[in-house]
Amino acid sequence: MYVESVVRWGAWSILLQFGLGASAGSCPPRCVCRPEAKEVICSGKHLNSVPDGFSSDARRLDLTHNKIKTVGRRQFSGLLHLQELDLSDNIISMIEVEAFQGLQNLRTLCIKNNRLKIIPVGVFSGLPSLRFLDLSQNEILVFLDYTFKEMVNLQTLEAGENDLVFISQRAFFGLQNLQELNLDRSNLTSIPTEALSQLQSLTRLRILRLTISTLPNNAFRRLHRLRSLLIANWPSLDTVASNSLIGLNLTSLVIRNCNLSVIPYSALRHLVYLRFLDLSYNPITVIQSNLLGDLLRLQELHLAGGSLLRIEPGAFRGLAYFRMLNVTSNQLTTLEESVFHSVGNLQVLRLDRNPLACDCRLLWVVRRRLRLNFDGHQPTCSSPDAVRQREFRDFSEKELPRLFTCRPARIMDRRPQEARVEEGTTVLFSCKADGDPFPSISWISSHKNVVSPTGRIRVLPNGTLEVRYAQVQDSGTYQCLAGNAAGNDSLTVGLYVKGLPRNRTIPYLSEEGWVEPSNSQAANSSAQMAKPYPFDAKTLIIATTMGFLSFLSSVAICFVFMFFWSQSKGQIKHTATIDFVPRSSMGGGGGDGGDGGRFTMKLI
Template sequence: MFVGIAVHERLCWGALYLLAAGLVLTSETRRPCPHSCRCNTSVLELNCSYGQLTTVPDGLPQDTKLLNLTHNIIKTLVRQQFQTLTHLLDLDLSDNILVIIEVEAFFGLQSLLTLRLARNHLKIIPVGAFAGLTKLQLLDISDNKILVFLDFTFRDLAALQFIKAAENDLVFISHQAFTGLTSLQELHLDACNLTAVPTEALTQLSGLRSLHFHQLGLNSLPNYSFRHLARLKELFISHCPWLETLSGNSLFGLNLTSLTIIHCNLSDVPYIPLHHLVYLVYLDLSFNPITYIHGILLGDLLRLQELHLVGGSLLRIELGAFKGLARFRLLNVSRNLLTTLETGVFHSVDTLESLGLDNNPLACDCRLLWVVHRRLYLDFGGYPPTCTTSAQLQGWDFLDFSEAELPALLTCRQPRILNRQPQEVRVDQGHTVVFYCNTEGDPLPSVTWLNPQLRPLSPIGRIRVLSNGSLEVRYAQPQDSGKYLCVASNAAGNDSVPVSLHVRRFPSSSKNPFRLKSWFAFPSASPGVNGPQKLPFDVKTLLIAATIGFTSFFSSVSVCFIFMLFWSKSKGQIKHTATIAYVPRSTMSSNGGTGNSTETSRFTMKLI
């Protein structure tokens, strides 16, 4: 028993000895925690924030890995300020009053991975300030007053992957400013005073994968703005209120998978700049005054899966708008002016997984039946669409309707053309004719006019469709004669009615009119029923035209002669003769080219 007690005492004394020895060794290898700092030895962190420090404290433990110097009043970083902290991984100097960073201020931080200098008063970063940071991966210099990035500012940061330079006063970025950033993956140039894309500077970043612009003074994206950025996958542009257009080749050379242009002033989807982005998966054009998504024009974006257009001015998404997008799975068009969304806009509704349609003035009719039928397979993000323009269903969530209620509630009425009496108009050549096509139906039918060749007519041209659905034929020509067809269509079907037009030629004054068959045939503005017509000319018309032409020519020549007469009189005395002296060739030959005497001859000319 006593032997056991003795052994136990020896073990206790040994443990105490080892603990004391460890404390002695630790105190010898690690310096005490500096004043105004808090040390966490378990993670080797030194927290000196809110310490009212004016300079970096001396005597920092050499094995420190995390150093927090935020919320102090440090104004200057001198050369080789941190040279003893060779193991430091993270340095945070945010929220100070830094104005000056000397060259090689961070020299010796050979292990540093993260450097934060946000919310200071820096106006310029001298070349060489980041010397020695061979392993730095993240640099945050946002919310300073930096005016310019000089050439080779970041040349020592070969391992840098992320730069945050938002909220600065940048007005210029030198062409070689980003030289040396061979590993850079993400660049934020937000809320600066740049008025143009720094294209030349960006060409140095061949490995860049994500580029962010925010609150810049851009009014357009010129052609080839991002050339040589073949690896860029994500482009984010936001809060540029003057950005109205994207030039046709502004995105040329990019292979983007994600494009965001939000809170700008685009009035139309930039179809031409987008068409070559065949790898695009995500497209966000929210908070732009875009009114229409036209049919078919997005068909080149074969891999597109998501389209966001929230808070715009969308009035209509045309049929076939997403035709060809077989992988399309998310559409968010909340907070717009849409009255409906027809199933025909999609390539296939079977692939659709998410639909944002809330806060639109929806008319709940048969065009939205497909949404109700697929409600179990669609994610509405917690905001299901509601009826707003239907008096019967005002404010109702139509996704709650039962299958038995749907046929009676979500209905459409087939269009009907009201004025069905035969319209046959006969007019003389040169007159203007208007055909009316009044319709009714629910939803309101769209009106299309077909010409005698059954081709749709457009709202422009001499023969055009007016905004009220009428057809106008201006300065009618014989070749315009034929039957035109008015077609009224909506989701419930269509209706049509034909009209006839006969245009009489100008009466001829000769029984045998002369026709110019080959080289005097003029194409008409709109082809007629019987093909191109030839213009007739009689003898009287030709004589009158020839007389008018000869009279005009003779008058012009007479005026020219009279003008020349008065001009010559204004030149004063005119000599009517001229005497010319010359040496005959035979005389020169007989003299052999020698002698001084030369026989000359003269003759006199009379000037007329």
């Protein structure tokens, strides 16, 4: 009897072990299982629903490229060891609450390219270990409050290419460890600032293909750990507010394929930790001097495919760590050595696909052609004709001094110019110069200021100095400066303005500009200048007398009216007698021993 019991128990044990082994090693129909890798591959099997019978020790489950429409509640509850689940490329339109409950060890969940329109709160409950979630390429319209509240360990959220029109303020509540968020091609009309402020650990933010025209102030507040911000393919973005990036400590900033016409210097000035800046494919025309100096740690600037016409001297002054400049595919004709803080730090230079004029201004680049890294793209000369289409590497050291030359600036007409004129006269001083490259012309006024192209005293486009309606204070010497990369030249002229007699007039400045007054205007102007007050003494006396008479007339009428009114009321007493009892000096009431009093009042 004992032996029989032992045999029966052994048989049941073998059957039990066999059953468990079969369950652990089972594989659903039409799927491929790989026990050694603990993978279940059901991709492209025309499945209409999630199959049953998965091995409980599976760690990876691939259900991509099927026709699954719905994921039910606790659909995968038996897969305790599952770490990766991919439901991409199906037609899923509904995921029930607690659909992934029980997947305690799941680290990666992909639901990419489906037909989800809304995600109910609670769908992602029971996923404490999830690190990566991909919801991109769906039709999601809105992220509701607390959609991701239990995903405390999520690090990356892919939410691009949806139809998002709104992200609720607390949609990202609970994502306290999220480090990377990607939003791409949505219908958002504003930056979801309040929702983003919930992501205290965010280090990388990518926002692509929006139709927003302005990056507003405080757009990314409270994202103190954000290090990388990528904004790209916003065709309407033409304004970056001065405080839009305030509070950020970025090391990498990309704003490319937008509509910026100028570098947003004021918005960048506080980014002292910035190392990488990419403003490529914006219609920016100039990099101005001395406006990037606050970016102390900047190492790379990319401004490819823009509309750059010039980079001013000193543009990168103060950037001691600057090592790479990429300005390929612009309209630059030159790049002067004075642009940089130190050309010795420069390692990579992309200067190709620009109409470069190969003269003395680019000689410093050509002489470094063997040490400087052009990133596999050699710059090519566009002018002069002698070197057209030649790459920098083709020049020998011997021919450089002969080919890469400049002619210093020279003022062509150096005859003395002196003008002695009366006040109100317009004076022109000519200053024509020649040189290669063509020199720039500027004027210094008699007060040692640079003359601007606008105003009464201005520099015309051809370099001529115009002094309109000269004033006595304009007298003095003016200096014309003509300069290029090879040298400078100067010319001094004199202006002497004689004041007009008092009966002569000079033009005056109106809203339409400087106007020559008529005779009547001049007479009125002279009269106004001679009289400090708007009225003379006679006018003041007449006005005062008339006012006083008007006052007396009003008072008389009032008395007449009061007289007739009193007559209509009968006899009027003109006196009145009043009895009174004075208060005690000790503050008591009127006692018996108090004496009364009487006084008579006459009414007037």
